[in-house]
Amino acid sequence: MSARTSKWFLVALSGLALIASCQTTKSDRLEAALQIGVEKGYPGASAAIEQAGGRPIFAAAGYGDLEHGIASRTHDCFTSEASPKRSAPS
């Protein structure tokens, strides 16, 4: 496991343990995970998960428009930025 991955994994486990202790729905867990990134410094983040045969779950956190204080929304439109890169070397 790279140092970067390891760092995130530990942060994630700590955060998710806290989340699991007080929240139950998948949407809540997804939103709480996104909130970890917002508290780290990302302006906003959104995510969706769909398991086979299940309904998709959406969540958002932070700001879509940081300057004007407009919250991120699960139906926000964004560019499909897809220039791949590897994780930074440890």
Next chain:
Amino acid sequence: MILQLADERKLSLDAKLPEIPDEAVVGWLRHADGISIRYRNFIDLSPIFKEVEGKVIEGSPVLDTTLAAERIDAAAGVMSTLRDLLKFGRALFRGDLLSEQSRRFLMAAAEGMADLDEGESRVWAMQAARKPYGVIVYKGGDRPGGATAVLAFHPKSDAIFAAFVNSFGHFDESDFLLDVVCLSAVGAP
């Protein structure tokens, strides 16, 4: 030309796209020292992109680069929503969008990955990584236009995951989406 490759390492954000949908989020570029440290002179920012007064993220000013024309070179500037991205992922990973032969080619990056150490990754037709929660096949990336997006498939749980962050300049947004957010969605090991 609005996108200029000044040299092999240098992009120039010097023009704006004419319009984007009203529903679009604002793309933020964190004007971090890291940009010049890791990629010396990687980006020349035009003065048309202003720092947002009073907004500092991790010690760096942020700029609204939503309309940076440079972003059109990623995915042809296609704009989407999470719902549409999931729909595309459904067709791509589970549906009939591709022939079986093409799908195998697409997913080849994940072959044998489960036997590798956690943290291992590949970039083939798709990207694949061995995460603590199993193998993830994905495509993701970022752009100075201020967005990072990931579309992923987790074979173990047959789950499709789509996510984005409206920033560029932290250089760990993709890792965060896969290591924290996707983990919360598909479950801890």
